[in-house]
Amino acid sequence: MLLRNQLYAGIVDVPEYGVRGKRGDFDPLISEDLFYRVQSVLVNRVTGGDPSTILGTLRADGRVYLVNPRGIIFGAGSQIDVGGLVATTLELSDAALKANRFDLTSRNGTPPGSIVAAGAIRAPGGTVVLAAPTVSLTGSIDAARVGLAAASAVTVDVDGDGLIL
DSSP, X not given: OEEEEOSSEEEEEESOOEEETTXXXXXXXXXXXXXXXTTOEEEEEEOSSSOEEEOSEEEEEEEEEEEOTTOEEEOTTOEEEEEEEEEXXXXXXXXXXXTTOEEEEOBTTBOOOOEEEOSEEEEEEEEXXXXXXXXXXXXXXXXXXXXXXXXXXXXXXXXXXXXOO
């Protein structure tokens, strides 16, 4: 099954988010690939209690934002090929999104998880941002711009181009 985002921008709150297997199974929907349009931005905000685990293939011509306060793992052998990627365990509020501001902050009372990037992340013409209190990179990132932020608060301007990170 192929999941296509026909929107140019959207926010999706999902209980879990993961890609498993060689071709990738996307939760909560089973799919071989995850595909977003070139101009699109889809914010995937995970509301469940588990980290997101990406072990397969995630493809997107557009930009993918993955927000999971419990943690994000790009496993060894995972293949991420996107127009742009922001992966964070910090909070991204609806108000900030509606104002086109990407102010990422820690939730009160809940310590954010970490990001582990052991796979291959590619965004040849775009930006890759990994932002969490702890970021571990043992894989590779190939992108026009890369931002690694081990912080509890950060402002991200993805090709705005105020170059804030």
